[in-house]
Structure formats: structure tokens, C-alpha cells
Amino acid sequence: MTKSFFDKLCCPFDKSELSIQVFTEKENNVIHEGLITCPTCKRLYPIIHGVPIMIPDAYREAQLEKPFFIKWNDKLSLEAKASLMLEE
Numbered sequence: 001m002t003k004s005f006f007d008k009l010c011c012p013f014d015k016s017e018l019s020i021q022v023f024t025e026k027e028n029n030v031i032h033e034g035l036i037t038c039p040t041c042k043r044l045y046p047i048i049h050g051v052p053i054m055i056p057d058a059y060r061e062a063q064l065e066k067p068f069f070i071k072w073n074d075k076l077s078l079e080a081k082a083s084l085m086l087e088e
């Protein structure tokens with residue numbers, strides 16, 4: 001996912017503008033791993049292997065996302081960690 005693509009995204013649930021934290025980047029401003037957060041509904045959308053996971057809650061697989069959140073735990077904000085605890 002590129003940064004210009006991110007600029008076009010909004011939260012699929014409430015259409016809010018999103019924030020992004022970039023963890024790893026590839027050439028040409030391609031975001032490989034990162035975390036998108038919605039300031040309104042506090043949802044977290046991980047970017048895994050360049051793909052933002054922005055699907056309905058019912059289809060999200062906490063087990064598949066878990067390794068990502070463990071890997072980047074040190075980089076998560078307290079707010080993000082609080083959202084994760086709510087989801088569990």
C-alpha cells in the first residue's frame with residue numbers, strides 16, 4: 001500500500017479520517033507493515049505484507065492478527081493497546 005493510497009482511505013464504519021503509523025517501508029513509499037487507527041471508533045487496522053486489513057469485524061481473525069501485534073507491541077501506543085484489550 002502506498003502513502004497516496006492511504007490518503008484516499010477513510011474508516012469504513014464511520015468515514016472518519018484515519019491516522020497511520022508506518023513500521024516498515026519498501027522502496028517507492030510502499031508501506032509494508034504499519035498500523036492504521038480510527039480516532040472515532042478506535043478500531044485498529046493492521047497493514048500486513050502491504051495489505052490494510054479493513055474488513056468487517058465479524059470476518060476478522062484475531063488469531064491471524066495476533067503475531068503482528070506481538071511483533072510490533074513496543075511501537076503500539078497506549079491507546080492502541082487499550083483497544084486491543086477491549087477486543088479480547
Ligand SMILES: [Zn+2]
Pocket residue numbers: 011012013014015016038039040041042043
Ligand atoms: Zn472508525
